[in-house]
Amino acid sequence: xxxxxxxxxxxxxxxxxxxxxxxxxxxxxxxxxxxxxxxxxxxxxxxxxxxxxxxxxxxxxxxxxxxxxxxxxxxxxxxxxxxxxxxxxxxxxxxxxxxxxxxxxxxxxxxxxxxxxxxxxxxxxxxxxxxxxxxxxxxxxxxxxxxxxxxxxxxxxxxxxxxxxxxxxxxxxxxxxxxxxxxxxxxxxxxxxxxxxxxxxxxxxxxxxxxxxxxxxxxxxxxxxxxxxxxxxxxxxxxxxxxxxxxxxxxxxxxxxxxxxxxxxxxxxxxxxxxxxxxxxxxxxxxxxxxxxxxxxxxxxxxxxxxxxxxxxxxxxxxxxxxxxxxxxxxxxxxxxxxxxxxxxxxxxxxxxxxxxxxxxxxxxxxxxxxxxxxxxxxxxxxxxxxxxxxxxxxxxxxxxxxxxxxxxxxxxxxxxxxxxxxxxxxxxxxxxxxxxxxxxxxx
Ligand code: CA
Numbered sequence: 001x002x003x004x005x006x007x008x009x010x011x012x013x014x015x016x017x018x019x020x021x022x023x024x025x026x027x028x029x030x031x032x033x034x035x036x037x038x039x040x041x042x043x044x045x046x047x048x049x050x051x052x053x054x055x056x057x058x059x060x061x062x063x064x065x066x067x068x069x070x071x072x073x074x075x076x077x078x079x080x081x082x083x084x085x086x087x088x089x090x091x092x093x094x095x096x097x098x099x100x101x102x103x104x105x106x107x108x109x110x111x112x113x114x115x116x117x118x119x120x121x122x123x124x125x126x127x128x129x130x131x132x133x134x135x136x137x138x139x140x141x142x143x144x145x146x147x148x149x150x151x152x153x154x155x156x157x158x159x160x161x162x163x164x165x166x167x168x169x170x171x172x173x174x175x176x177x178x179x180x181x182x183x184x185x186x187x188x189x190x191x192x193x194x195x196x197x198x199x200x201x202x203x204x205x206x207x208x209x210x211x212x213x214x215x216x217x218x219x220x221x222x223x224x225x226x227x228x229x230x231x232x233x234x235x236x237x238x239x240x241x242x243x244x245x246x247x248x249x250x251x252x253x254x255x256x257x258x259x260x261x262x263x264x265x266x267x268x269x270x271x272x273x274x275x276x277x278x279x280x281x282x283x284x285x286x287x288x289x290x291x292x293x294x295x296x297x298x299x300x301x302x303x304x305x306x307x308x309x310x311x312x313x314x315x316x317x318x319x320x321x322x323x324x325x326x327x328x329x330x331x332x333x334x335x336x337x338x339x340x341x342x343x344x345x346x347x348x349x350x351x352x353x354x355x356x357x358x359x360x361x362x363x364x365x366x367x368x369x370x371x372x373x374x375x376x377x378x379x380x381x382x383x384x385x386x387x388x389x390x391x392x393x394x395x396x397x398x399x400x401x402x403x404x405x406x407x408x409x410x411x412x413x414x415x416x417x418x419x420x421x422x423x424x425x426x427x428x429x430x431x432x433x434x435x436x437x438x439x440x441x442x443x444x
Contacts, residue, residue, distance in 0.1 A: 002088070002233075002280035007031070007099040010422045015104045015113065016120075018049030025415070025425025028102050029281075031095050032238065032272035032427075035078050036126040042078025047272050047427070048102055051120040058101070061115055063108065068097035080132040080273070084237045084362035087219040091237065092277055128271035130180050131240075132216065132363035137173040137267070138353060139212070139244055139367035142344040146372035146384065153388035154252075165293050167300065168344035168352050173244075174264035178365065180271050181429045187406060187436040188265035190250035203436030204247040206389075207404040210370040211317045211335055211380035211412055214242035215346045216273055217364040224357040229302040232347035235360065238273035241315075241412045241429035242367045248383055248403070269365070270412070270429035278424060282416040284310035286348075287340045299355055300348050309345030314338055315371055315414040317380065322407035323399050331411055332395055335380050341373035406435045
């Protein structure tokens, strides 16, 4: 997909110490894009160590030229859509220029260090914003284990939908309610069946998280023209963490055409987009299909996708409850999984998404679906962690959960790694459940 180059060199170090720590999420090999606000408005930046490189400042100081400068100028207005639309060549040129400016043996070291107060903004002093305008959002269902378990909870004779192994199943999600990490997750109201079997409307019980990875579309496709699987990688700008918050009580009652209000109340994403190029050292063959499974149809089969359609990414979910925080306890890891637990690759998701001619646009978001694995520890939502509520999850000495309660906070994290390479992180995707609005209080 992407050739390794000097920006991936594991020997490359930054003049910024915080980028060189062994556990740094944003070493010089990562350089993810995001949008921050330091009180003076939204601007595009790149994460390095515990700092953000202000792209507008680099342009003002004349530290970028050629295609790299063109790429940085496309981020004006504090949205990355323009950069995404330019395609991988521009993002790659900007990454190469940034890597050269930030490396400890930078040819412009004197100039950069003299201006570093203008170039760098401490992460601790800003709030993060959505990285781009997300025009459309689709969420897939590509973990066989997640799908099969849910089929069993629903008592289906065949827990796996017949199409599961023929195509990556998905639904069209709601883009307007996607929020950046840290935004509150207000418990939604909705219609559901209560314990007595009656239908009622109220604050939804059975609130759950779903640990997912999501791809941002880079260059889009023309309406009517599918993206061939062999080219899908060039249309992916990068990836972030996605928590597809789910009100299972609403979802299980309403769902006939697919999820609707059980999902659209809020979805959280991590603020930094780890680029396709940054992940090049961590590509893996696409996950092997179990023996006897049907081969994908030709438009979902491609030798290169098979050779490097997977990515070596470990993911985890942590839960912090009000009781744990009161006792001074840190968050509890409740899920540890791997991206290779998915049955379909992101390339296949994109090829399938456009296979009817549907157009994707720069900044569109494509969720993987809950990344559950076969192991109990790799169950990536509470519904699975508790066997649909039958086995409550122990989260403290006297504390159990079958669903998320008000005050609970979920943190998602992920890391790509490979022997001999510098591992890179995704940052955090955090959301805390707040009580449902009091609708009797009037207009809110
Ligand atoms: Ca989902």
